[in-house]
Amino acid sequence: MGFIRAVQGLSEALAVVLRHLFRRPVTEEYPEYKRPLPVRSRARIILTRDPDGDERCVACFLCSAVCPVTCISMAGAEREDGRRWAPWFRINFARCIFCGFCEEACPTLAIQLTPDFETCTYDILPLVAEKEDLLVDHGGKNHDYNFYRHAGVTTLGAKGTHINEAPPVDLKSNLP
């Protein structure tokens, strides 16, 4: 009868919920347990250095141009050896939306976003980060890339000795 099936249905629902009562909760309690985030998580911004220890940022203004909320500002200058650099570099973290466009736009892999999201503060003004706050001593997510080995370099060796350059093919031989 419909009544019996109705009671059965209700009892099944109640039994399911009662079973759930005795399962371990799936909640991860935040400050005591911090879930490890993937490396590509977009939080605090850093300025990285290349493997030779020099700053990667060449003050090309690409990150500042692509930023949707215009929170990046910098100045460009040239060093004595011809390499460009940024004398000052400022990110306003009160405006930053952590979208990662600057990281995608950067040609030298200088500006990168890290999974460090615990940057809450009660005052707004300390949120404006200068270059000293952003520059780190390591290569961030990529420890091998050095822009100045790939571009802006006069090739001094023979053909085929530059990075990522294949040796020339001998057109006059039959070998592949």
Place this chain on the structure above:
Amino acid sequence: MPLWILGLIFLVIKLAAVLLVLLLGAAYLVYFERRLLGFMQVRLGPNRAGPLGLLQPLADTVKLLLKEDFVPQGADRVIFRYAPAVVAAMALLIFAVVPFGRGWTYDGKPIPLVICDLNVGVLFVIALTSISVYGVALGGWASNNKYSLLGGIRAAAQMISYEIALGLALIPVVMLAGSFSLVDITEAQTPFPFILLQPVAFVIFFISGLAEMKRIPFDLPEAENELVAGYHTEYSGMRFGLYFIGEYVSMIILGSLVAVFFLGGWRGPYLPPILWFIIKVGVSVFALIWFRATFPRLRYDQLMHFGWKVLIPLALFNIIVTGGVMLAVS
């Protein structure tokens, strides 16, 4: 010391104890409900305020007290202020006739563990549940808000419909016990509690009680996703807290009434009677929270159909059958 002063002192002690236990119980029932609901939903409930979250009711109380206390424009100020108090007061008053333990004796004189052993206790209970309809309907009307008014009207209609089934389900209990007094009803459940003799009446009483307290599955009048918040949309701060306390006290009251009418009150083998009473109330309250975690809510027309066309005829039929069986047995 004259006897009446001693009696008065004991009465005041009983009153203070009952009020304290009920109000603290209601406050911590909020905490337990949130925790239990959490575990039933495979998550943790509130566990940050104090060890295991036990100071959560205190945090809630402080939060509610610190909120802005405003009366909406165009609202009826007097009624708006007093409507929540009606609900909370009626819920607390029902406990005045509930016996929560076997009587003690002090110096040869009996101390009944009930605040007031009315010989029309059942009528008193039903009358107070009827008055608490006022609190809801007036709260909805006094808010000067269409959604609140709709919620209040629906709540009032729902409550008065299910009150009929509530009363009718209690009649076989009264027939079996032979008295309207809750103390007599508890004492009449000697070999078996009435749930074994009147299972249908128990089911009808429990469901009607659920609908009276506007608990899931009958909580459309205060459904958060249907009517904003129903009749208590415009209430904030401690007034809302008072509605809440009223609802949670009435959960405890339903548990005590179920315990007294059907589960044998404070009766039980080894443990002290008060402990049995608390256990029975606890079981009922657990069932209420369990139902809240499980069921979707009834649509309003389904709710009214169920109350009028299913529960009332069933309760009437139950009374006739009970009367017939009692006549045949005697």
